[in-house]
Amino acid sequence: MRWQLTWNIVTFLFWKAIKMASLLVAISFISFLLVKNSPIDPIQAYVGADMLNVSQEQREKIEEYWGLNQPVMEQFMSWSSAVLSGDLGTSMIFRLPVSEVIGERFLNSIALMSVAWVLSGVIGFSIGILAAMNTGTWIDRMIKWYCYTLASTPTFWMGLLLLIVFAVWLNWFPVGMGVPAGVLAEDVTIMDRIKHLILPALTLSIIGVANVALHTRQKLIEVLSSDYVVFARARGEKGFTLFWRHGLRNIALPAITLQFAAFSELFGGAVLAEQVFSYPGLGQATVEAGLRGDIPLLLGLVLFSAIFVFVGNVIADLIYRVVDPRTREGKSYAVKQ
Template sequence: MTSMTHVILPFLLRKGGSLLLLLLAVSSISFMLVHFSPIDPIQAYVGADMLRVSAEQREAIMQYWGLNDPPLVRYWNWISALVKGDLGTSMIFRRPVLEVIGERFAASLTLMGAAWLLSGLIGFVSGVLAAMNRNTWIDKLVRWYCYTLSSTPTFWVGLLFMLVFAVWLGILPIGLAVPAGVTSDQVHFLDRVRHMLLPALTLSVTGIAAIALHTREKLIHVTESDYWLFARARGERGFTLFWRHGLRNVALPAITLQFASFSELFGGAVLAEQVFSYPGLGQAAVEAGLRGDIPLLLGIVLFSAVFVYTGNTMADLSYRLIDPRMKTGKRL
């Protein structure tokens, strides 16, 4: 246990330092891009009443949000507040950015968690079946599915599912996270599940391809190894052969790839939530970008960077905890 702590602790410290540098780079680049954005934050803030806003009112709004200050001063003020845990106030929701992110991420976490589990399990099983039945109709079907879905945009899959299951068949709701016109105390758990099915299914089917193809190639490489051929010569077949000699060799890369897919998962969630009007963090990011909500947009950018980096760190850490060969290594 002590040796494991000595190995894991330096790894976490290095990852923590790398995360700080990453956030500094992301924050500076994001702030620069927002500054040069063609969107006028005042016009986006006021909306259709822009023609009724006088020059004095416009100046007061800019003074209130600190838009009159030079870019470096605004960036320094924002970083100083960020160090204290203050991401500012959302211009759209009139609430603290941290509060908005926490509320929206709670909705997105359920959606992304369900899609992440489904895509990982289905992708792994599909890859195993394709490799164990190489060059058969099962293998060709899995590869056709993966190549097709990997080149298909997430929003198009979402629109297709909406058309089939919500419009034509009418068995699932067309969007939102809860039924329209219903108070929160009247919403049941099954209502939330039904509204989450289509966006979760959209994220799942588009995330299967990478894990399935990777697992297939890895298992095919295992089936061509000497110890696999020796096991077959001893009479081992089917699931027993895979369980004893193939599972661990293909499970570790699959787990690493699955944790590393957090960036694709978050990007897909942005599109899926927008298509289904699902009130998650992805939809808030799109709304913040279109309406010039700079504090919320920058907060979501930083949060997404932490989210993706955490997924990559968990991938590295899980690999080292599962693979015994990594426990005795001097470097991580």
């Protein structure tokens, strides 16, 4: 019944919320300890080249201003209480609230990851179907070779390759950055942003094709070898008609949930791609915060990325629970119906 499905979903989301809260607490504590034990001196990273001109008294004032002179646990408790009240602190690099930096960079990253997510899903799903429908042929072997090669290819290497070929040699796209250099913000057009987005998005989508394609291929091969498909073949169904009636609905759901579950890989790949292309997103901000000892920004990005990945996994689980009754807790009820 509908009320039981609703109750199962509410219970599922409740326990997921508890798991996310405990996960964020653990990640926050571990990340804070790792950052505090980092060899990078946040004061030196904050001052930069003028560090030799900073006296001991000035250094102590900077430490007091940022709260770095307090014991580690006291710093963690102060930061945690501020986060619970909605204040992620102030970035030492950008001199802006961490929430503003994340919000601005997230708009760039979400555009990049959305394009790559859609392209990798559509292309991977399509070539996976093509390989399964031509099992054992040269088409299948070429697609498998392509996917296995991509699965072992580092993101930064693919980014550098595309950058050299299409930006340096052919001069089809800009070398990097999110907007043209030296152009005022109000003069930047949508086409300018799209041109700077294409190469990083292609880098992520090309790498992300492999998992979806191989999973779709294997799932469709299993479907096509099932008894009901064999019976359909005996009735004269074949080719695209056979796939459309019996294959598509059995492989679409696993492919979609796999895409949502791949948020962690997508986010990790975005960090490398943005660094290669100097694209102003969350990935580049994470690298800058780590190298320059910006503790508030780095911890804010860690929390945000953890929530982003966790939400993707929850959406994948939720789709399965809604569509497939066997994954619900009310399993016996679904079977009886």
